[in-house]
Amino acid sequence: MKWNNVAIVWLQVELLHVYCDPEADECVFLPLWHVGSRRLTALTNMAACSVEELLAKAEQEEAEKLKSISVHKELDLEFDVGNLLACDKNRIEVRDFREQKKEDFLRSLARDNTQLLINEIWKQPTERVEEAIVVKLPESATPLPREKPPPKPKPPTKWEEFAKLKGIQKKKKTNLVWDETAKEWKRRWGYKRAKDDTKEWLIEVPETADPNEDQFAKRVKAKKERVAKNEFNRLKNIARAQKIKVPGVGLTPVAQQSKDDLSKAVSVAKTSTASAGRFQDRLPKEKPPKNTGKRRKFEPLIGNFGTEKQKQLELLKLMDSKKPRLDITKAVNKQMREEDREEAAAKYKKGAGKKGRKGSKAGGNKAGGGKKRGKPGKH
Amino acid sequence: MTQLDGIVKPKTKRSKRFLDNRAPKLIEDVKTAMIMKGGNTSQTITQALKDIVTVCSVFNLYLLFRKNITRPFEDSTSLEFFSKKTDCSLFLFGSHNKKRPNNVIFGRMFDFHVLDMIELGIEKFVSLSDIKASKCPEGTKPMLVFAGEAFDTDNEHKRLKSLLIDFFRGPTVSAVRLAGLEHVLHFTALEGKIYMRSYRSLLKKSGCRTPRIELEEIGPSFDLVLRRTHLASDDLYKLAHRQPKALKAKKKKNISHNVFGTKFGRVHMQKQDLSKLQTRKMKGLRKRKGGVVAEDQDGQAPKVAKVES
Numbered sequence: 178m179k180w181n182n183v184a185i186v187w188l189q190v191e192l193l194h195v196y197c198d199p200e201a202d203e204c205v206f207l208p209l210w211h212v213g214s215r216r217l218t219a220l221t222n223m224a225a226c227s228v229e230e231l232l233a234k235a236e237q238e239e240a241e242k243l244k245s246i247s248v249h250k251e252l253d254l255e256f257d258v259g260n261l262l263a264c265d266k267n268r269i270e271v272r273d274f275r276e277q278k279k280e281d282f283l284r285s286l287a288r289d290n291t292q293l294l295i296n297e298i299w300k301q302p303t304e305r306v307e308e309a310i311v312v313k314l315p316e317s318a319t320p321l322p323r324e325k326p327p328p329k330p331k332p333p334t335k336w337e338e339f340a341k342l343k344g345i346q347k348k349k350k351t352n353l354v355w356d357e358t359a360k361e362w363k364r365r366w367g368y369k370r371a372k373d374d375t376k377e378w379l380i381e382v383p384e385t386a387d388p389n390e391d392q393f394a395k396r397v398k399a400k401k402e403r404v405a406k407n408e409f410n411r412l413k414n415i416a417r418a419q420k421i422k423v424p425g426v427g428l429t430p431v432a433q434q435s436k437d438d439l440s441k442a443v444s445v446a447k448t449s450t451a452s453a454g455r456f457q458d459r460l461p462k463e464k465p466p467k468n469t470g471k472r473r474k475f476e477p478l479i480g481n482f483g484t485e486k487q488k489q490l491e492l493l494k495l496m497d498s499k500k501p502r503l504d505i506t507k508a509v510n511k512q513m514r515e516e517d518r519e520e521a522a523a524k525y526k527k528g529a530g531k532k533g534r535k536g537s538k539a540g541g542n543k544a545g546g547g548k549k550r551g552k553p554g555k556h
Numbered sequence: 557m558t559q560l561d562g563i564v565k566p567k568t569k570r571s572k573r574f575l576d577n578r579a580p581k582l583i584e585d586v587k588t589a590m591i592m593k594g595g596n597t598s599q600t601i602t603q604a605l606k607d608i609v610t611v612c613s614v615f616n617l618y619l620l621f622r623k624n625i626t627r628p629f630e631d632s633t634s635l636e637f638f639s640k641k642t643d644c645s646l647f648l649f650g651s652h653n654k655k656r657p658n659n660v661i662f663g664r665m666f667d668f669h670v671l672d673m674i675e676l677g678i679e680k681f682v683s684l685s686d687i688k689a690s691k692c693p694e695g696t697k698p699m700l701v702f703a704g705e706a707f708d709t710d711n712e713h714k715r716l717k718s719l720l721i722d723f724f725r726g727p728t729v730s731a732v733r734l735a736g737l738e739h740v741l742h743f744t745a746l747e748g749k750i751y752m753r754s755y756r757s758l759l760k761k762s763g764c765r766t767p768r769i770e771l772e773e774i775g776p777s778f779d780l781v782l783r784r785t786h787l788a789s790d791d792l793y794k795l796a797h798r799q800p801k802a803l804k805a806k807k808k809k810n811i812s813h814n815v816f817g818t819k820f821g822r823v824h825m826q827k828q829d830l831s832k833l834q835t836r837k838m839k840g841l842r843k844r845k846g847g848v849v850a851e852d853q854d855g856q857a858p859k860v861a862k863v864e865s
Contacts, residue, residue: 242762242763242764243764245762245763245768246762246764246766246767246768260700260721260725260728261697261698261699261700261732261737262699262700262702262721262725263699263701263702264701264702264703264707264708264717265701265702265703266705266707266708267703267705268705269703269705269744271747274746274747280773283742283744283751283753284753284755284771284773286703287701287703287740287742287744287753287755287771288769288770288771290703290742291699291701291740291742291755291769291771292768292769294699295699295737295757295759295767295769298734298737299734299765299766299767303734304731306731309734309735310733310734310735311731311732311733311734312731312732312734313730313731314729314732317728319718319721320797321718321721321722321797322664322666322671322718322722322796322797323584323666323796323798323799324584324585324645324665324666325580325581325645325666325667325668326580326666326667326795326798327582327798327799327800328579328580328581328582328800329580
């Protein structure tokens with residue numbers, strides 16, 4: 178046995194090892210030194226003739242592997258992997274559909290499309306989470322309508338507006354404060370708060386106050402009024418935010434009622450009956466109430482045509498006023514600006530043209546057109 | 557309810573939380589659907605609605621299976637009322653009468669008003685239980701496939717597609733388990749009909765990383781025809797699609813990409829002090845005592861350098 182030969186065998190055995198896996202255990206793993214010379218020649222012959230075949234076979238196999246997962250379509254599908262969605266825009270041949278069994282046709286179509294979608298999904302990056310392989314999905318690309326309109330920012334209250342105007346900033350207060358009398362830290366607000374004036378069992382009567390006045394009741398009343406005022410302000414804020422008419426309070430108790438207030442009170446009292454004041458008698462010298470609100474009044478069906486015409490014309494005028502009116506100065510300005518822009522663009526074009534020519538003369542270096550401070554990001 | 561949202565002051569913390577949950581959100585929850593039966597329904601419709609419920613991976617479903625004698629195309633107020641009550645924005649309404657036998661209406665709401673409504677007639681229906689095959693677990697996020705050029709060209713079909721995606725897509729998720737991709741809903745628009753088929757996908761070995769797909773029909777399957785439609789006007793449709801400003805990605809300054817995806821950054825440099833630059837020392841250039849050397853200090857504009865990162 179010549180060493181030369183052995184070397185050849187080595188080579189081919191290696192080839193065999195690479196290309197014919199199923200037969201590998203037969204030929205490759207034979208220890209070379211034990212191969213008899215006759216066997217060896219046979220082996221070399223076999224190998225020589227089959228290498229090309231094997232190569233071809235392997236290639237075919239590879240193609241077949243891909244074939245099982247590749248689908249050919251005229252138009253590519255549109256994918257939205259975020260929604261696990263695919264859209265096939267290809268025209269479906271009606272003839273194919275009629276010839277085949279309907280269900281089979283649909284299934285094969287679905288199979289192809291699903292295969293393409295799966296191929297697309299498998300391209301996404303994967304991760305292992307608790308023994309399961311998960312694929313990360315991108316954001317969904319299909320625009321879908323919202324359920325509700327986007328949240329609006331809360332309209333500022335009257336106080337917030339004022340605070341902004343004055344530059345008053347919110348200060349965070351601590352929740353606990355030191356109570357001198359109890360000698361401990363207590364809440365600023367709420368149950369068991371510090372300096373709780375509702376829990377006092379004794380109140381000093383001020384010198385100026387009426388000695389018969391109940392000071393406890395006074396405090397309770399003041400608190401109630403504060404709460405009511407706050408509630409009223411809240412409602413006013415809401416009304417302002419919603420652009421509804423700010424609710425009136427009717428009549429607030431004041432120390433001295435004016436004449437207007439009194440007459441208003443009388444008219445309110447009069448109309449506050451089940452029949453809205455229709456059957457209320459009048460006092461002998463009572464004047465009819467003023468500013469009680471408008472009543473709807475209807476014109477007679479056939480009457481003054483002149484006024485009717487005028488009304489219609491007014492209405493038309495009002496409708497016409499909703500259209501944008503032509504503002505001459507604005508229009509002229511716009512036109513002028515447009516012309517300027519065009520001029521500038523033309524000028525710029527000319528300049529660019531010159532530069533281009535210059536550049537080409539210099540030897541095709543287009544970037545060297547004297548424009549040093551260009552936008553470097555956009556290339 | 558929306559009109560009065562600001563005015564109704566919740567009296568308890570719990571009701572406050574409830575109202576907050578109902579209020580419009582920046583990032584919305586998964587859309588919920590209500591499934592309704594009309595005044596008269598056939599066996600087919602009842603079964604179809606039930607099957608859709610099982611197939612549908614919408615988690616929050618409100619089943620209004622009592623008779624709701626309402627005709628959505630004539631008067632949608634009761635639908636809107638129910639939508640407000642249940643906070644659902646999708647609905648499926650099934651009915652059956654002589655003029656329109658086996659009728660289902662897919663629809664969706666925007667701000668508790670009907671946005672789109674599409675009426676479909678069921679021509680053929682095979683129930684989930686009619687096909688003997690092992691089914692997908694409930695709540696599987698389905699893969700949706702739409703085939704047929706009608707879905708791309710015809711306006712009504714386009715809306716129908718969008719509606720069906722909305723209805724069947726299930727929750728939005730950031731990741732899915734690969735082995736869990738089992739369920740395929742295939743919609744085919746062909747010859748004026750819409751074929752809805754539901755398959756279970758079997759992942760077979762292909763020799764590559766990507767598996768080969770085989771499909772097995774599990775039902776329900778529908779052959780549908782398009783009937784009446786109520787589509788939102790373009791303005792309203794656009795309004796419904798409007799994204800809040802806060803969700804839009806802010807443009808990053810000084811970063812740009814070219815066609816090949818290379819990232820460019822723009823860096824603004826401070827003015828360099830060239831007088832302190834260390835250069836080769838030469839006797840001739842040495843500073844002399846007292847001699848005023850005019851240094852070049854012409855005002856250089858901040859140089860804009862291109863930095864590839």
